[in-house]
Amino acid sequence: MPTEILMPALSPTMEEGTLAKWLVKEGDTVASGDLLAEIETDKATMEFEAVDEGVIGKILVPEGSEGVKVNTAIAVLLADGESADDVDAAPAAKPEVSAPETGVGNDNGGPKEAPAPTTAPASPAPAAPAAADGSRIFASPLARRIAADKGLDLAAISGSGPRGRIVKADVEGATAAPKAEAQPAAAPATAAPAAPAAPAGPSADAVAKMYEGRDYEEVKLDGMRKTIAARLSEAKQTIPHFYLRRDIQLDALLKFRGELNKQLEGRGVKLSVNDFIIKAVALALQSVPEANAVWAGDRVLQMKASDVAVAVAIEGGLFTPVLQDADIKSLSSLSTEMKDLATRARDRKLAPHEYQGGSFAISNLGMFGIDNFDAIVNPPHAGILAVGSGVKKPVVGADGELKVATVMSVTMSVDHRVIDGALGANLLTAIVENLENPMVMLA
Template identity: 60%
Template structure:
């Protein structure tokens, strides 16, 4: 049987993608689980694996082609009983790479990607579930599931027709749903944001200034669209507090000395992630999402941490950070940040989250206001710790102080509740033994 390989939806907001690189060519024999191509989505560059066995008879979309709509046939595989005579490759030619031109009038900026119906949950990106009780899974996924003791019927497949593939089971835990389904309900943005139109492409006049034009990648387009939606549709309120870091820095030094034999080194950011998570559990009125006609209050704190990657900002998630040890948070954060910079994050590693944290202190930034990451209702912006004059026990002294600012969705969080959360964060950081309890 001949199988048409279609552009997959590798994230809930993905409507189109770019074929970054083909890893097979016409005439190659592939098995289920083999990597066919690297696809640039609206979030990252991800590997796309085969779910069927056979011979590649055509490559229908050339490497480097941008704007390939989800569902477009990108390749064809023939089964053992089919005529596997190779068809002409690359029916869709790649668009020529843009060349940098100095002192030339810029072409109009590319139109922003059409906003996805962001109210759809993460599971909506998958194809319809298989009919009846039959579970459709690739042989490789079945082997991995058997080795890990996973129940395939509880896992949502992301392959064609809901087929379960390697990525769906690789990081799954026994008796847990698939990663795409395991993301908290926060993965479904508020309906209000779904109605926000994408901003029209701006045409910039030519002022005769030499320039180099760089075409936006899918990640940058998505960042531009989502941040525009956030500022247009979410009423932000900002609350700032100054926090003494001396006790935290002392505890960090002691913990790092104790953890040195294990090869674990804690950063200040790891401790702040823990503080934010614990504070959200202490003030659950801030661990929420605004969802149109309902307010969702979450029972665990999943912290999205902003990481600067070459393709653009992305926020890998420390799941259930409130119940994890600081050393576990540090280990997970190191792994996730590395994968983010390499563009290798899987969807379940950056989709969801109940609140975000952005730290620019390492750049010497004293204080800033961060933009909320919908459908979350708050984000904590962390500035640099610096020596400042500070009143300590009624007397003026020098202390290490940092300014942190919480941005809150005023539709979901009142100012007094936001202030209570900021007070809880301040208390935990200034009395850091509470982070270990």
């Protein structure tokens, strides 16, 4: 029986993606591990590998299709002895996709609807199974079909495929074991009255009507822009933010940085002020460990290592790649790693594990001439440091004398569910002390 190739979940939160490019064509023979397609998520373009061997019988979803739901059949794989006729004889099933725009308008000025696909995909494999705790078990369609025929419980089988996916070889030698009886469903609790919905803005049609007769260009939102809009709107509405502000004198740091960069010229390393900020934050999270935490719904997870996220602006949005164990890495290591992450972020080549996680973030707009600003906490982080530019200002020294210093303004946005005012003040003080006494960070 032909096997469906399903739209993969390339990250834990992925629900749909864009099938950017097919790397195979109908009739090609593929083996486990061969690259099949490039899939665009809301954050990156990733390569999708085959988990079973066979021949590509039919491609069901054309490249360029947007909004392809996870677990939608995108192609059909034929095993030995099967042909394309077996695919055509299978019951039809409509893939859930948004067809790519053709660029040709219909009579109403909108994009012309794409014709419905005429190719019928193969008969579906058994539904994707779930573990006892409700989490999804990743298994190839062929593995699910074999498991169903043999009466195997996929929850008891360890997968050897990419990202732990269960493949054909894992189930062929397995023997059936009795499945645990399902517990009777608990009696439904009395439904609590629904909370009033948050007020929504005017609809797209209502906004367009306001500007009827005015010239404008409609910019379609891509997956990244939609995700940023949804998550930051939710963050601003649900996270109880408060803000702490400090000025930091940078003269000692700038002098120390200049001396280090002269010594590092032979190694091709040039430290930026941002590298020092990353290190200062990482060490401060170790000095104030209660603040090195994340919000987890009904509990707080206090982290051991300092994993610091840094916002990187890219065309159409931003990434927050995470520098893990930043507290124990040297300044030169942090600098090299940050440059690599930023470059791959702009090329949308980061893997999910490189931009997920962390307990605290940094957003630096100083290089754009911004003196100060307030950033939105990126959940589940407990805080984010908004960094402005260093500006020459008159300050009063410890001896009471007026002098000129390079001053950088920072604002720390904090999730009050995780960090209270005094704790946040301690964390920000530790960051300031690290930056104003940079040699301490090397001790």
